[in-house]
Amino acid sequence: MPNILITGASGFVGGAVVEHILRQPLVDNVQLLLLVRADDKAAGFSRIINNLKKFELSEQQLALITEDSILIGDLAEPENFINDTRLDNITQVINCAAIASFGNNPVLWKVNVDGTLIFAKRMARVKGLQRFVHVGTAMASMPDKGSVFYEDMPDNDHNEDLVQYTASKRAIEKLIRQECPLMPFVVARPSIIVGHTQFGCRPSSSIFWVFLMAIKLKKFTCTFDANIDVIPVDYCAMVLVNLCLNQDIQHDFYHISSGEEMCTPFHEIDTFVAKASNTKTIIDEYKQTSYQDFTGIRKQFKNILGPCNDKIILRAIKLYGGFAELDVKFDNQRLMDMGIPKPAPFRSYIDKCVTTTRGQSISELMMVDFK
Secondary structure (H helix, E strand, C coil), X not given: CCEEXXXXXXXXXXXXXXXXXXXCCCHHHCEEEEEECCCCHHHHHHHHHHHHHHHCCCHHHHCCCCHHHEEECCXXXXXXXCCCHHHHHCCEEEECCCCCCCCCCCCHHHHHXXXXXXXXXXXXXXXXXXXXEEEXXXXXXXXXXXXXXXXXXXXXXXXXXXXXXXXXXXXXXXXXHHHCCCCCEEEEEECEECCXXXXXXXXXXCCHHHHHHHHHHCEECCCCCCEECEECHHHHHHHHHHHHHCCCCCCCEEEECCCCCXXXXXXXXXXXXXXXXXXXXXXXXXXXXXXXXXXXXXXXXXXXXXXXXXXXXXXXXXXXXXXXXXXXXXXXXXXHHCXXXXXXXXXXXXXXXXXXXXXXXXXXXXXXXXX
16 A cells, blocks of 8 residues: 655645545555644644645545644754654655745745755655655756757756756755665656646646736736746646656656647737636737836836735746746656656636636735745
8 A cells, every 4th residue: 555745735736746646536545644834733634624625625535634644844844753653654755845935935945955855864764665756846957048958958057046946956856866876766847837727726826926917017028929838736746646656667857847849828828818807918019028127117016916015026027037038848758658648738727727816916816926
C-alpha cells in the first residue's frame, strides 16, 4: 500500500494533489500523511479540510482525511517534525510546500532551501522510500527570450533570476542532488499554473489576476501575440501523482507544461475573457508598454483597476511583466512519451476563471501571490 507524504497540502498545488488522490476509485488502498503548519492536529485538520472544500469534494471523500492524517510541521523549522516516527513508513513523497510568493518574503530562502534540504536528508534515510517528487518551477531554468526550453538543456547561467523564488527553487534541486545522491529523487517543473478546469479560480486566483489587470489597463509589457505557457492545477496534480506512483520513470526531471504547440497567445486570452464577461476585446486598443512608461501613469491605476496600492501594482507589473516579456515555451516531450495526455487548453476553462473571480477587485485577487 502506498504511504504518501504530501507537503503543502493546505495550498493550491498540494490541495489539488490531495483532491486528485481522493477522487481515485482505489483511494482506500492509499495512506496519506499531510504536513501542515498549525498549533495542533485539530487546527491542522481544519486547515486541510477548509482548503479541500474549495475543490468541491463530497463529504464521503473528505471523510477519508482524519486527524491521524495530519503531521504538524513547518519547513522553516523542520527540526520540530523530522523525528516523527511515521516518516519511517513513508513510501512516496510529493513535496509541494514552498514560499511561492514573488514578493520579498523574509523566510523564502529559509523554507525553500534550508528547511527543505533538512527535510530531504531525513527522507533519504527512510529505507522503504520509493520516490521523492519535488515541485520546482520551469522558470528556474532562466530561459532565453523567445525560446523553447527543452528538457535536456542545462539551466542558463548567463541569465539572471527575475525573482528570488526561482533562484531558491533551482538551488534546492542542486543541493538535494549533491547531498542525497542515492535518494529516488524526481523534479517536476511546472510552467504557469492558473485555475482549475472544473472550479476555475475558486481554489486560488493565483496569476489569473495578471491577465485581468493587463486587459483592464489595455497595455502590458508583452506583445499581443506573446505565447503564455499555462496549465490548470488539476492537470499538474495528476502528473505529480503519476510521477509519484509510476514504477517506470525514465528521467529525474520533467516539465509539466503546455508544450511547444499548445501555449495560449495573449490575444486569445483577451478574446475568451471578453466572451465570458460579455465585454469587448481590447484588440484595437492594446499597446505594448515598458515598465518605465507604466510608472508615468501610476496615478491612473485606481480609476482603471479600482481601489489599489499603486506601488504594489507597479511591483506586480515589473515582476510579472518581466516573465511575460520572455515569451518562452517549455517542451513536455518526456510526459508525452509516458503516455500522459496533453493538458486542457487555457481557453477551454477561462470562462470558469472569469465566473469565479467576478465581483472581486484586482487588489483582492492578487494578494494570494504577494504573501
